[in-house]
Amino acid sequence: xxxxxxxxxxxxxxxxxxxxxxxxxxxxxxxxxxxxxxxxxxxxxxxxxxxxxxxxxxxxxxxxxxxxxxxxxxxxxxxxxxxxxxxxxxxxxxxxxxxxxxxxxxxxxxxxxx
Amino acid sequence: xxxxxxxxxxxxxxxxxxxxxxxxxxxxxxxxxxxxxxxxxxxxxxxxxxxxxxxxxxxxxxxxxxxxxxxxxxxxxxxxxxxxxxxxxxxxxxxxxxxxxxxxxxxxxxxx
Numbered sequence: 150x151x152x153x154x155x156x157x158x159x160x161x162x163x164x165x166x167x168x169x170x171x172x173x174x175x176x177x178x179x180x181x182x183x184x185x186x187x188x189x190x191x192x193x194x195x196x197x198x199x200x201x202x203x204x205x206x207x208x209x210x211x212x213x214x215x216x217x218x219x220x221x222x223x224x225x226x227x228x229x230x231x232x233x234x235x236x237x238x239x240x241x242x243x244x245x246x247x248x249x250x251x252x253x254x255x256x257x258x259x260x261x262x263x
Numbered sequence: 264x265x266x267x268x269x270x271x272x273x274x275x276x277x278x279x280x281x282x283x284x285x286x287x288x289x290x291x292x293x294x295x296x297x298x299x300x301x302x303x304x305x306x307x308x309x310x311x312x313x314x315x316x317x318x319x320x321x322x323x324x325x326x327x328x329x330x331x332x333x334x335x336x337x338x339x340x341x342x343x344x345x346x347x348x349x350x351x352x353x354x355x356x357x358x359x360x361x362x363x364x365x366x367x368x369x370x371x372x373x374x375x
Contacts, residue, residue: 191367254305256304
């Protein structure tokens with residue numbers, strides 16, 4: 150079975166540019182999560198969706214960040230404009246809802262903003 | 264808010280047992296998880312334990328949960344060089360919560 154698929158795997162961009170990260174969750178999963186990983190703060194939950202609807206975006210750092218899930222098989226995380234402090238690994242994850250939910254992670258998108 | 268604490272580094276010799284410890288603060292945690300992250304890769308679920316259990320064994324992995332002390336540990340028997348990675352402890356919130364709170368991870372180095 151295909152796991153969670155993220156693209157791009159690596160992105161280097163200049164400050165001020167728009168960055169779009171993409172995610173395809175595991176087929177049939179109804180929850181999708183976006184996490185950010187940095188050395189300083191570890192893994193932080195940015196936002197999660199249930200059945201394509203954003204449920205909790207309290208982890209989104211600021212208005213420069215936005216996430217969408219137009220259908221059950223695709224989500225985007227957009228940063229506009231990007232800043233050097235946004236450099237991190239961004240993970241998408243998905244799960245099948247219910248107790249004991251096992252969250253499966255993608256391989257991550259490694260973002261560097263210079 | 265919820266907090267999960269882990270020591271940052273652990274070094275063991277190949278063939279020895281590794282014990283990675285974790286403490287958490289949310290007493291309503293329903294499930295507790297161990298994830299493994301190899302260099303340049305995403306997080307891989309290793310195992311999880313339901314909060315009404317105190318032990319779970321899965322091949323070389325043993326998870327111990329002390330709910331009173333809010334302490335979780337992962338024991339890896341016969342540690343191999345392939346076990347070198349970062350190990351994350353995570354807890355899910357109480358009923359109805361689908362969020363995980365992660366520790367900062369313990370980097371396990373296995374010395375040949």
